[in-house]
Amino acid sequence: MIHTSHLSKIYKNDAVETIALSDASFEIKKGEFVAIMGPSGSGKSTLMHIIGALDTPTSGTYALDGEEVGKLSEDELADIRNRKIGFVFQSYNLLPRTTALKNIMLPMVYAGLPKEERIKRASDLLEMVGLSDRRSHTSSQLSGGQQQRVAIARSLANNPSIILADEPTGNLATVQGEEIMAIFQNLNKKGHTIIMITHEPYIAQYAKRIIYLKDGKLVKDESNHRQKKVRF
Amino acid sequence: MDFSETLQSALEALTLNKLRTTLATLGVVIGIGAVIALVSLGQSGQKAVEAQIKSLGSNLLTVIPGALRPGDIRSAAGTSTTLKLADAKAILADKSISGIKNVSAEILRRSQVVAGRNNTNTQVLGVLSSYQEVRNLQMQSGRFITETDINSLAKVAVLGPQAASDLFGDVNPVGQTIRINKLSFRIVGVTVAKGASGFQNQDDIIFIPLTTAQKQLFGVDFIGTISIQLEKQELSDQVRNQVGFLLLARHRISDPQNADFTIFSQADVLGAAAQVTGIFTTLLSGIAAISLLVGGIGIMNIMFVTVTERTREIGLRKALGAKKKWIIIQFLTESALLTIVGGILGILLGTVLSFVVSKIINLPFTVSMISIILAVGVSGGIGIIFGWYPAQKAANLSPIEALRYE
Ligand SMILES: Nc1ncnc2c1ncn2[C@@H]1O[C@H](COP(=O)(O)OP(=O)(O)O)[C@@H](O)[C@H]1O
Numbered sequence A: 001m002i003h004t005s006h007l008s009k010i011y012k013n014d015a016v017e018t019i020a021l022s023d024a025s026f027e028i029k030k031g032e033f034v035a036i037m038g039p040s041g042s043g044k045s046t047l048m049h050i051i052g053a054l055d056t057p058t059s060g061t062y063a064l065d066g067e068e069v070g071k072l073s074e075d076e077l078a079d080i081r082n083r084k085i086g087f088v089f090q091s092y093n094l095l096p097r098t099t100a101l102k103n104i105m106l107p108m109v110y111a112g113l114p115k116e117e118r119i120k121r122a123s124d125l126l127e128m129v130g131l132s133d134r135r136s137h138t139s140s141q142l143s144g145g146q147q148q149r150v151a152i153a154r155s156l157a158n159n160p161s162i163i164l165a166d167e168p169t170g171n172l173a174t175v176q177g178e179e180i181m182a183i184f185q186n187l188n189k190k191g192h193t194i195i196m197i198t199h200e201p202y203i204a205q206y207a208k209r210i211i212y213l214k215d216g217k218l219v220k221d222e223s224n225h226r227q228k229k230v231r232f
Numbered sequence B: 001m002d003f004s005e006t007l008q009s010a011l012e013a014l015t016l017n018k019l020r021t022t023l024a025t026l027g028v029v030i031g032i033g034a035v036i037a038l039v040s041l042g043q044s045g046q047k048a049v050e051a052q053i054k055s056l057g058s059n060l061l062t063v064i065p066g067a068l069r070p071g072d073i074r075s076a077a078g079t080s081t082t083l084k085l086a087d088a089k090a091i092l093a094d095k096s097i098s099g100i101k102n103v104s105a106e107i108l109r110r111s112q113v114v115a116g117r118n119n120t121n122t123q124v125l126g127v128l129s130s131y132q133e134v135r136n137l138q139m140q141s142g143r144f145i146t147e148t149d150i151n152s153l154a155k156v157a158v159l160g161p162q163a164a165s166d167l168f169g170d171v172n173p174v175g176q177t178i179r180i181n182k183l184s185f186r187i188v189g190v191t192v193a194k195g196a197s198g199f200q201n202q203d204d205i206i207f208i209p210l211t212t213a214q215k216q217l218f219g220v221d222f223i224g225t226i227s228i229q230l231e232k233q234e235l236s237d238q239v240r241n242q243v244g245f246l247l248l249a250r251h252r253i254s255d256p257q258n259a260d261f262t263i264f265s266q267a268d269v270l271g272a273a274a275q276v277t278g279i280f281t282t283l284l285s286g287i288a289a290i291s292l293l294v295g296g297i298g299i300m301n302i303m304f305v306t307v308t309e310r311t312r313e314i315g316l317r318k319a320l321g322a323k324k325k326w327i328i329i330q331f332l333t334e335s336a337l338l339t340i341v342g343g344i345l346g347i348l349l350g351t352v353l354s355f356v357v358s359k360i361i362n363l364p365f366t367v368s369m370i371s372i373i374l375a376v377g378v379s380g381g382i383g384i385i386f387g388w389y390p391a392q393k394a395a396n397l398s399p400i401e402a403l404r405y406e
């Protein structure tokens, strides 16, 4: 469902050119659980933003479900971000001063869901990530792990087929990290495609496939035959 | 999202950041309130001056000694001694001038007036009996100065209501005695308040016979003003010319350029006053415009200060699937709401302010419609434009650029 060929991203700041991504070509099929690994600054987030239709490549093409994303209008891109993709940011990116429930409801607002349905679905998602008792807490009243779980619940708001998570466990303790992996494996079992960035090898072990990036280049792409399973 | 939901979410967003909302609203309120109050007060002042001039008596021509030509030094007018009682009598007696109802002559000085233990410095006006009709004066008690008083140089006085209460308090002054510059005068009447309001008190005055004033009190043979009451206001220009030529002949002046007197109508006074109050109103409007600008800059500032946070918010909303259109609608609704609330509060503030101030300085209360439209238009425009503009800019960034904005 994801098909990229020769993706490159070059940032130009003043006279300085940074090649963040260089000639990346790969394919990801429906139902995969992929971990993207690589040292800091290797272009993982850049790649993820392009896959998430949040940013455009400098060159190369990216097709999602057979549609070339570069040729879509702004509004069509907004629709894809809204319905097909759930994005979990490295820094959570919750709306400040806004309750957990309302944060989760936001993508549903833009999908045009009626209010009662939004509240019901958001409550269900909060329950799924184990935060039912925190529905009226604002972002600043939640711990890092709780904010991360709200962000995951929000990424699932419109039941997207693809979930993109940028270092979802980066700021969390090991136990919390495992809780998040449990959520992802569960979602993957239900048919969601999951792409997750991590720089921690033990987290990558929960994925079925691992792609390695270095200096913006795709250096290794292999199946993980010894996928670690979380017990539920 | 339908309209009510857009409105609701805008309200929510505004309550989320109370400080920003309060400050921006304050900018709108102060800008609008100041403009409405200042412009309204300016207009009230203008109206008060006009009312006062009209209350002097309508259809009036006034002759004063001295020239009042453009370019001349103004103080020359009114200080010379060229006008005599005989001039006033000649004007009334001249049968070739038609349209004159009555003529009065006056002389005005400030004097020290004593009544028992009370002492005041007030205006003493020497008048003819015709003054009452010419100036449309009503009596509260007693009578006005009569022809007999004039002819006999009687030492009688009529008090204006303010002078009466200053000198006698609640006691009826009629029959009492006052001393003006050590001369005793018997009080024969008190006039009714000439009403109006204002800058110069027309009720704080003492009337005495013109002849007494000239010969016994001030020791002069000239007069200060001649007041000519017309039958119709339309005759003003014609009578002014005829009186002018009569006085020129009496003063043996052949060239009207050298006239040693000035005639002006009520329209002239109104015109001059309108010019002065116009300047006054322009000045207030200038101050108002500055407050509008300051309020506007306040709104701009607060909108721009929060731009970073809001740009990130817009990036996030776009990342979660908001279309540009929705972002713009949301921000426009927010700033429109803020402007409407601020506008209503501002109109209230301006109205209350001009009401209170006009009561304090005793002016008629008016609210200027133009100032409301102008103030709401400008402040509202600024509020909406500067709420919308950063949003529009942020909405054009890619979600990632907007999320990274700092
Ligand atoms: N907006 C930007 N402007 C300039 N350089 C950038 C920008 N975003 C990322 N980069 C650079 O691109 C490279 C890849 O960044 P990123 O994709 O965030 O790496 P990773 O997520 O793997 O740590 C880095 O060298 C980074 O400094």
Ligand SMILES: [Mg+2]
Residues within 6 Å of the ligand: A044, A045, A046, A090, A166
């Ligand atoms: Mg990164």
